[in-house]
Amino acid sequence: MASVDVPVALLGYGTVGAAVNRLLTDSADDIERATGHRLRIVKALVQDPGKEREYPPAGGVLTTDFREIAEDASIAVVAEVMGGIEPAGGYVLELLRGGKHVVSANKQLIARRGAELFEAASSSGVQLRFEASVCAAIPVIKVLRESLVVTNVHRVLGIVNGTTNFVLTEMEGGKTYGEALAEAQARGYAEADPTDDVSGADAAAKMAILATVAFNSRVDLADVEYSGITGIDPLDVAAARQLDMVIRLVGAARLVDGHVDVRVHPALVDKQHPLAKVDGAFNAVMLQGDAIREITLEGPGAGGIETASAVIADITTVIGTMHTGFLQNDAAWRTLPKLPAGDNRSPFYFRLSVEDRPGALAQVAEALAQREISIARLLQHQNGDGAALHVVTHQARAGALDEALAALGGLSDVHRRSNPLPVVSDRGVSELGWA
């Protein structure tokens, strides 16, 4: 069998870049058998070539000069695994405009500057692929763009950040937040600055990309409402346990009457729901659509080798389809309006401290009923002289719940109220306000 030698360059040789080189080297024979191509890393751009590296590349591969990659006509495919918006964005743009195919693991870049990059790829007739930017090893972008090309996907629900899921599950096992985060960093799951993980920004960027690909409508990071795990109240964790639920950072993207709604928030997830069973650095994405009903993809969502597997899958697809026009188009061909703030619907959980006296509960029920909010579950326990109320609503408009909570805050019988958290239940597709 004739084999074709394919020189590949990397922008970055950190956790992911080194893993791409290791996996390509270890699997070179398998890849060649499967594709007829022998892939070799010939250049890797870094900041400090003198740095000690666990898996150093061959001599002469590391460079600090981007031009050695951009101007090398023998390199047709480049994997951007360096992260950050600049200089990564400028480099990717120049490579695409110069006719090189680019594979990127950089969700912040794709979520913020996707429009410009896709436009450049289309004009040059090359591919920009980004499987590794969302959920590492899980091939969800390929499934959405290729396998489900004729399916009208209208809901995407997922756990899309490995670091926060690892931290939350380790905390359930007794670790402190600090210990769990340090371990996630040591294992290579976290971003260079873990603020992006714990603030929800990393998950928000991934949900923007998933929504763009699922709905073929441009969704930028700025369109995603998000919050992270830093503000989780220990009382929320205790309440979740009491309600037989767990707390997970959940991303949800929905098409509602021609409007797009994309958000990431900590949510109470019923223990019977598939997302509650996603532990450690694993991710899961549920896709709902007309023909498919529901498909769930679950797997490792972070880590060097896990991400490298997606980078290499993209590189082999590029090599197999280059010069065919395949996937050279922009993933987004329309721009749908955003769902107005407050119009998203979900079951919610909130907590109140109230006077323990006749009529207090009736006032709470009245404030909710006036806004068409129905209570699904209610727990009450003694809390000093007063009572703590844990309320789970049926599906409600977020804006209506905010109004009800503001009204409750003004009552003399209500001492404290928590921020509402969405609830993901196991009661089937129609009950999943967030699914």
Ligand code: NAP
């Ligand atoms: P990393 O370990 O920090 O590696 C970054 C690499 O890029 C390093 O080799 C660094 O050079 C190089 N670099 C950074 N800035 C540069 C600059 N201005 N000029 C030249 N080289 C530069 O990061 P990583 O964890 O591999 O992540 C890389 C990308 O993959 C990010 O976009 C991240 O979001 C994404 N990703 C990561 C994971 C994961 O689990 N780690 C999973 C999915 C996606 P030096 O080596 O000299 O410092």
Ligand code: HSE
């Ligand atoms: N920091 C990211 C995470 C890496 O923890 O999910 C994968 O994108």
